[in-house]
Amino acid sequence: MQPLASNGYSVFFDNDFAQLSDFLQKGDYSKVFFLTDTNTSVHCLPLINEALPWLTNFDIIEIDAGEENKNIDYCIGIWKMLLDFGADRKSLLINVGGGVVTDIGGFAAATFKRGIRFINIPTSLLAQVDASIGGKTGIDISNIKNIVGTFSTPDAVFISDVFLASLDRRQLVSGFAEIIKHGLIADEAYYKEIQSCGPEAAGSAIIRRSVEIKNEVVTQDPHESGLRKILNFGHTVGHAIEAFFLDRKGKSLLHGEALAAGMICEAYLSYKHHTLSHEDLSQLSAYLFSVYGSISLLPEYEHVMLDYMKNDKKNVNGQTGFSLLKRVGACDYNQYLNDEQILESFAYYKQTASAMKIAGSKS
Template sequence: MLPIQSNGYSVFFDNSLASLKEFLNTSDYSKVFFLTDLNTSEHCLPLIGKYLPELDNYDIIEVDPGEENKNIDYCIGVWQMLLDFGADRNSLLINLGGGVITDMGGFAASTFKRGIDFIQIPTTLLSQVDASVGGKTGIDLGSIKNIIGTFTQPKAVFISTEFLKTLSKRQLVSGFAEIVKHGLIADKDYYYQIQNIDIVDPPAEAIYRSVEIKNHVVTTDPFEKGLRKTLNFGHTIGHAVETYSLKNDSDPLLHGEAIALGMICESFLSHKHNGLGEEDLKEIIRYIRSVFPDYSFKPSSYSDVMEFMKNDKKNISGNIGFALLKEIGQCDYNIYLEETQIIESFNYYNSLLNQ
C-alpha cells in the first residue's frame, strides 16, 4: 500500500515503523520527545523499541489516559516538561496514542514556542481512521469538546495494525463507528464491504480505504468551509450525547458508541429532511444496531443534550447545522434544523428501543 499524500505530509501504512526509522534517520531534530499515556507506554512503546532498537536519545512525556485529561491542565504539564527537558524550536514531538494523545499532543506542539514539528503514531482504530489525519488539534474546555485548538498538519503519520492487538473489543468497536461513517457519507460499496470484516481484527485495507476517504475530504477542504462538514455526520447529536454521558453516567459512552447513536438519529433526520429513502434508513438502523450497543437515552436528558448541542463550535448565529445523508454513500451539509425537529429524532431513537 502506497503512502497516502495529505496536506504536505504522508500517511504511511505497510511496514510503517520502518518508514518511521527512515524519517528519523533523514531528519536532524535537536531533540525527540514521545508523548504517551500510561497504556501506550505499556503496550506501544515496546513496539517502537522493537523496530527502532537504536533509537535511544529521546525523552518520554507520559500523561494519564482518558478524555477527562484532554484539557489545559495536562497541556500545561506537557509544555512544562518540554521546557524542563530543554526542547527548542528544532525539536520533534511524537504523539504515540489514541485520539486524546494525537489531539492534545498536536495542540501542545503547534503552540509551544509558536510551533514545533510533530508526528502522529495513532494506536487506536479510531485515531488511525480519523483523529490522526486532517490536521485538527485540540483540547476540551470544561465539558465542551475540542473547543480550543488549531489546524496544524503533522510532519507525517505512521499507521500500523500491530498496535491494535492490545486494544479491548469495546475500543475496537467504538473506532469502527468512524469507518461506518466513511462508508455512509462517501462510498456505498465500502459501506457494504465493511459489513463482512472482522471488527476485532480489522484488515489494513479497510483502514487504508477509510483514510483515503477522510483524506480526500480534508485535502479538498482543509479549513471546514464546505465538504469537510460531511465528516460531522452523526457527530452533531453524537458529541452532545457523549458529553452528557461523560458528565452523568458511571460508565460513560465511548466516542464511537455515541456517534453510532448520533448516526441513527441523524439518519432519521436525513429521511425526514433530506430525501434519504425509507429502505436506506431501515438498512442503516439494522446494521448500526447489530454492531453497537443501544443507549438508554431518557427524555429527562433531552434539554441538557440540546444545551450541549447549542455550544457546538460548528453552529453559526445559534443555528444548529447538520450534515445529512441523501442516500447511502452521499451526504449534504449546511442543513439547519429547529429544536423540535431534533427532539423528534431523539423520540424516534427511543421508540426503536421499545420495538
C-alpha cells in the same frame, strides 16, 4: 503500501516501522521526544523502540491515560518536560497514542517555542482513522471538548495495525463507528464491505480506505469552511448524547457509542427531511443497533440534549445545522432543522430500538 499524500505531509501504512525508521534517519531533528500515555507506554512504545535500535537520543514524556487529562494542566506538564529535557526549535515530538495523545501532543508541539515539529503514531482505531489525520489539535476546558486548539499539520503519520491487538474491545468497536460513518458519507461499496468484516477484522486495507476518505475531504477543505462538515454526520446528535452522559457521573459512553446513536437519529432526519430512502434508513438502523445496542433516551433527557445542541458551532438563526445523507455513500452539509424535528428523530430511535427488543441495553 504506498503512502497517502495529505496537506504537505504523508500518511504511511507501516506495520513493521521500516518507513518510520527511514523517515527519522533522513530527518534533520536535533532530538526526539516520545509522548505516550500510561497504556501506550507499556503496549505500544516498546514495539516502536525495538524497530529503531539505532535511535538513542530520545526522551519519553508520559501522561495519564484518559480524556479527563486532555487539559491545560497536562499540556503545561508537557511544555515543562520539553524545557527540562532541552528541546529546541529543531526537536521532534512523536505522539504515540489514541486521540487524546495526538490531540494534546499536537497542540503542545504547535505552541512550544511557537511551534516545533511533530509526528503522529496513532494506536487506537479511532485515532488511526480519524483523530491523527486532518491537522486539528486541541485540549478541553471544563468538559467543553476541543475548545482551545490549532490547525497544525504533523510532519508525517505512521499507521500500524499491530497496535490494535492490545486495544480494549470496547475501544475497538467505538473506533469502528467512524469507519461506518466514512462509508455512509462517501462510499457505498465500502459501507457494504465493512459490514461483512466487523470491527475485529478491521485491518490495514479497511483502515487505509477510511483514511483515504477523511484525507480526500480534509485536503479539499482543511479549515472546515464547507465540505469538511460532512465528517460531522451523526455528530450533532452524537456529541449532545456524549456530553449528556458525561455529565451524569458513572454513565459515560465512548465517543463511537454515542456516534452510533447519533447516526441513527440523523439518518432518520436524512430520510424525513432529505433524500435518504426508507429502505436504507431501516437497513442502517438495524445494522447500527446490532453492533452498538441502544441507549436509554428518556423523555426527561431530551430537552437537556437539545440545549447541548444549541451551543453547536454549525447553528444559524436558532436552527441546528446538520450534515444529512443524500443516500448511502453521499452526504450534504448545511441542512438546518428545528427542535421539533430533532425530537422526532429521538422518537424514531426509541421506537426502532423497542421494535428490535434491544431497548436500554447500554447506560
